[in-house]
Amino acid sequence: MGQPVAGNPTQFMMERAFAAANLDWRYLTLEVPPENLAEAIAGLRAMGFQGGNFTIPHKVAVIEHLDGLSEAAELMGAVNCINRQPDG
Structure with a gap:
């Protein structure tokens, strides 16, 4: 999730990795402007996404x-990947 995301190779790489590991998972590239970040995060939660990657300008x-x-994210003051914990 970021803006811009055009040309980002991550989706291609992750889809290949999922297939190689026999995982029926999908990696979606989502272009989200800063003013819509809160709604996008709420959407991820509502749809039960298990995680996500964030790039500029959302880190x-x-x-x-x-x-x-x-601890690493706290030290860096930025986030690249998130995952849903068992408690939601």
Whole structure:
């Protein structure tokens, strides 16, 4: 999730990795402008997404929408990947 995301190779790489591991998972590239970040995060939660990747300009702004941070994310003050914990 970011803006811009055109030409980002991550979806291609992740889809190949999922297939190689026999996982029936999908990686979606979502272009979300900063003013829609809160709604996009709410949408991920509502649709039961298990995780997500964030790129510019959301790596810092996404923090306020999360339930917690890893020690590394706290030290960096930025987030690249999120995952849903068993408690939601």
